[in-house]
Amino acid sequence: MFSSKENLGIFFGALAFFLFASSDVLQKYATINHTIFQIIFFRYLFLLLISFFESKRKKNNFFYKTNNLKLQLSRSIISVIETLFFVSSFKYLSLATAHSVASLAPIFVVILSMLFLKEKVDKKLWFAIFIGFIGVIVVMRPGFDVFNIKSLLPMGAGFFFGLYQVITRKVSSYDSDETSLFYTSLFGLFIIAIFVLIFWNPITIQSIFILSGIGLMMTLAHYSLIIGLARAPASKIQPFHFTLVFWAIIYGYIFYNDIPDAPTLLGASIIACAGIFIIRNQKKTS
Numbered sequence: 538m539f540s541s542k543e544n545l546g547i548f549f550g551a552l553a554f555f556l557f558a559s560s561d562v563l564q565k566y567a568t569i570n571h572t573i574f575q576i577i578f579f580r581y582l583f584l585l586l587i588s589f590f591e592s593k594r595k596k597n598n599f600f601y602k603t604n605n606l607k608l609q610l611s612r613s614i615i616s617v618i619e620t621l622f623f624v625s626s627f628k629y630l631s632l633a634t635a636h637s638v639a640s641l642a643p644i645f646v647v648i649l650s651m652l653f654l655k656e657k658v659d660k661k662l663w664f665a666i667f668i669g670f671i672g673v674i675v676v677m678r679p680g681f682d683v684f685n686i687k688s689l690l691p692m693g694a695g696f697f698f699g700l701y702q703v704i705t706r707k708v709s710s711y712d713s714d715e716t717s718l719f720y721t722s723l724f725g726l727f728i729i730a731i732f733v734l735i736f737w738n739p740i741t742i743q744s745i746f747i748l749s750g751i752g753l754m755m756t757l758a759h760y761s762l763i764i765g766l767a768r769a770p771a772s773k774i775q776p777f778h779f780t781l782v783f784w785a786i787i788y789g790y791i792f793y794n795d796i797p798d799a800p801t802l803l804g805a806s807i808i809a810c811a812g813i814f815i816i817r818n819q820k821k822t823s
Contacts, residue, residue: 546769549761551777556758558784561636562792563751565627571744573624574732576751580620581729583752585722587759592715600719604711612704612717613724619697620725626690631795632785637676637805638691640779643812644669645699653703662818665811672807675800775816779809 567576592600603609626635644666650656658666677688708717740748765774782805789795797805 543769543773546765546767547773547777548765550765550769550774551780553758553761553765554777554780555784556754556761558632558636558781558788560751560754560758561627561632561781561785562788563747563754564624565632565793567747567751568624568628570738571740571748572733572736572738573621573628574729574736575738575740575744576624576748577617577620578726578729578733579748579752580755581722581726583749583756584718584759585726587756587763588715588719588722590760591718591763595713595715597713597715600713600715603716603720605708608704608708608711609717609720610724612701612708613721614728615697615701615704616721617725617728619694619701622690622697623694626687626694629687630685630691631793631797632789633782633795633797633805634676634685634688634801635691636782636785637801637808638673638688639695639698640782640805640808640812641669641673641692641695642698642702643775643778643815645696646702647815649699649703650706654706659818662815665814665818669808669811669815672804672811675804675807677804678800772816776813779812782809 564576588600592598623635623639626639647656647658647662647666651658673692677685677692705717712720762774786797786802789797
């Protein structure tokens with residue numbers, strides 16, 4: 538079916554983002570009767586299981602040893618904040634709007650890489666960044682009656698996800714991928730567990746199935762992405778990140794009868810084009 542290892546990797550990369558989008562449908566539904574912390578707890582619980590499986594697959598028996606604990610802790614805290622912002626946005630916004638605004642992440646990566654990693658940003662990238670923010674303004678429409686202050690939630694998620702990726706680049710010079718995955722999930726699980734106990738909602742048998750389904754789907758998505766990146770370059774997989782908006786529109790219509798208006802579709806398209814340009818331009822300059 539697949540003519541090359543790279544094509545197989547691209548397939549798994551595309552599958553990963555489809556699964557991420559599919560899990561978002563369940564997460565939005567789960568926000569009705571569960572706290573955000575309960576949803577995220579199950580995400581990190583299953584992510585921790587991936588870290589054990591991936592370490593065993595790579596025969597890394599010392600995956601729990603880190604050369605920079607402070608950086609790993611910082612990365613985990615930022616991951617928790619990003620996840621809190623993003624899952625919270627599902628409670629108040631349509632899937633399409635949440636994903637459209639959160640798609641700013643690649644743009645934030647460029648800005649933050651310049652500030653913290655001292656990477657150079659040429660005029661083409663600055664232009665793409667400007668265009669990307671124009672797209673966000675089109676989606677959010679500040680100053681108009683349709684503006685929703687809660688649309689700042691996915692923007693915050695995009696910022697912290699960008700920061701998470703920048704720190705991931707930094708931590709990669711100290712630890713293996715499986716070590717980083719282990720500490721992100723372990724610290725994240727511990728931090729969220731505290732809030733789960735404070736903000737507790739009764740859990741039914743149905744709740745366990747729903748929350749476990751979210752965790753399982755996220756696990757499959759993460760592992761599909763791991764398989765994809767092991768077989769194809771990131772530059773050919775990362776553009777599929779923008780298919781999340783496409784799937785969000787379809788799922789939003791099917792399950793929540795959400796039909797994005799023309800400005801939302803236009804803004805999402807502008808953000809996606811800017812993001813893809815940045816990804817491709819980074820490939821050429823790297």
